[in-house]
Amino acid sequence: MYKLTDSVPYLLNRAGVRIAEVFSQRIAENDLSVAMYRVLAMLRERKESTLGDLADVVSVEISTLSRLVGTLAKRKLVSRTRPEDNGRIVIVRLTPQGEALTEKLMPLAMELEATAVQGMSKEEVTALKSALKRMHSNLPAMSGKGKTSDQ
Amino acid sequence: MYKLTDSVPYLLNRAGVRIAEVFSQRIAENDLSVAMYRVLAMLRERKESTLGDLADVVSVEISTLSRLVGTLAKRKLVSRTRPEDNGRIVIVRLTPQGEALTEKLMPLAMELEATAVQGMSKEEVTALKSALKRMHSNLPAMSGKGKTSDQ
DNA sequence: GTTAAATTATTGCAAACGCAACTATTGTCA
DNA sequence: TGACAATAGTTGCGTTTGCAATAATTTAAC
Numbered sequence: 195m196y197k198l199t200d201s202v203p204y205l206l207n208r209a210g211v212r213i214a215e216v217f218s219q220r221i222a223e224n225d226l227s228v229a230m231y232r233v234l235a236m237l238r239e240r241k242e243s244t245l246g247d248l249a250d251v252v253s254v255e256i257s258t259l260s261r262l263v264g265t266l267a268k269r270k271l272v273s274r275t276r277p278e279d280n281g282r283i284v285i286v287r288l289t290p291q292g293e294a295l296t297e298k299l300m301p302l303a304m305e306l307e308a309t310a311v312q313g314m315s316k317e318e319v320t321a322l323k324s325a326l327k328r329m330h331s332n333l334p335a336m337s338g339k340g341k342t343s344d345q
Numbered sequence: 346m347y348k349l350t351d352s353v354p355y356l357l358n359r360a361g362v363r364i365a366e367v368f369s370q371r372i373a374e375n376d377l378s379v380a381m382y383r384v385l386a387m388l389r390e391r392k393e394s395t396l397g398d399l400a401d402v403v404s405v406e407i408s409t410l411s412r413l414v415g416t417l418a419k420r421k422l423v424s425r426t427r428p429e430d431n432g433r434i435v436i437v438r439l440t441p442q443g444e445a446l447t448e449k450l451m452p453l454a455m456e457l458e459a460t461a462v463q464g465m466s467k468e469e470v471t472a473l474k475s476a477l478k479r480m481h482s483n484l485p486a487m488s489g490k491g492k493t494s495d496q
Numbered sequence: 497g498t499t500a501a502a503t504t505a506t507t508g509c510a511a512a513c514g515c516a517a518c519t520a521t522t523g524t525c526a
Numbered sequence: 527t528g529a530c531a532a533t534a535g536t537t538g539c540g541t542t543t544g545c546a547a548t549a550a551t552t553t554a555a556c
Binding site for chain 1 (some may be wrong): 347348349350351352353354355356357358359360361362363364365366367368370379383386387389390402404451454455457458460461462463464465469470472473474476477478479480481483484485486487
Binding site (some may be wrong): 227254255257258261262276280281282283 | 513514515516520521
């Protein structure tokens with residue numbers, strides 16, 4: 195018999211929510227949300243990115259990301275520029291302050307991950323990551339439709 | 346060097362969002378959200394539950410769940426009763442219509458899981474589930490504090 | 497047995513989200 | 527070239543969310 199509480203989607207959500215809650219608290223003193231942190235961490239990794247690419251990476255709607263990046267820009271953590279050779283896109287980059295803050299947060303992120311996988315072997319962690327990647331690629335990206343709403 | 350895009354929290358969120366998006370679309374024709382589905386599936390599993398227990402299982406705030414269950418009750422999918430021997434708690438149960446709908450959704454959920462883990466062996470899936478459970482238990486439950494807010 | 501503390505659920509409120517509509521720019525093709 | 531389609535971002539709007547405050551009931555303490 196199929197049990198919700200032993201299903202992959204359920205366990206995935208449960209672990210994801212829990213880990214986000216914990217990290218959320220740890221970065222709250224910097225007035226950052228998890229999504230904001232991910233934007234910063236992503237830019238640290240790639241130096242620059244368009245809004246659309248960031249939205250894909252962070253797994254939020256582009257409209258949400260637009261506002262979120264606006265907030266980060268207002269706080270001088272990132273810069274937004276429209277390149278001269280392409281007036282459609284917006285390039286987002288870390289400012290020096292954004293870089294500094296992101297570096298400061300890295301240890302927290304590593305610590306969180308270490309806590310989460312405590313008791314698991316290196317091989318188990320590798321297998322977990324690969325399973326998570328596989329599931330992501332097994333499922334089709336939504337074109338943009340699809341009620342995500344509750345109630 | 347620590348990479349966001351190879352970190353467990355990131356991969357976890359990415360897979361979780363994707364799987365929720367897909368399932369959300371599949372159940373949208375029944376006017377159900379994923380959280381609503383989880384409430385129904387949970388009640389199918391346990392017959393009855395209090396709001397607080399449901400909130401734990403579904404990983405949402407109890408205030409959110411209160412309203413969500415209110416909506417389900419309005420649609421006659423669940424019943425809410427305050428027991429005579431305890432006027433504090435609310436017992437939630439599936440109505441016959443709720444049961445019928447839930448049974449109808451089960452194949453969809455099983456199909457989704459099958460799609461998600463396609464290409465993985467039984468052992469890999471088992472290991473995945475156990476890793477997800479371990480991570481959940483490795484992280485402390487938040488007492489109720491902690492900014493989850495964005496922007 | 498009465499008062500204080502703890503538990504459980506609901507409601508007010510503001511923030512955040514996603515969808516849809518819109519603007520602006522670039523690409524296509526005839 | 528000139529019109530039409532496609533891409534990229536922003537903004538309006540209604541819904542959903544979580545936190546905080548509140549109400550109601552039960553448990554604990556004295």
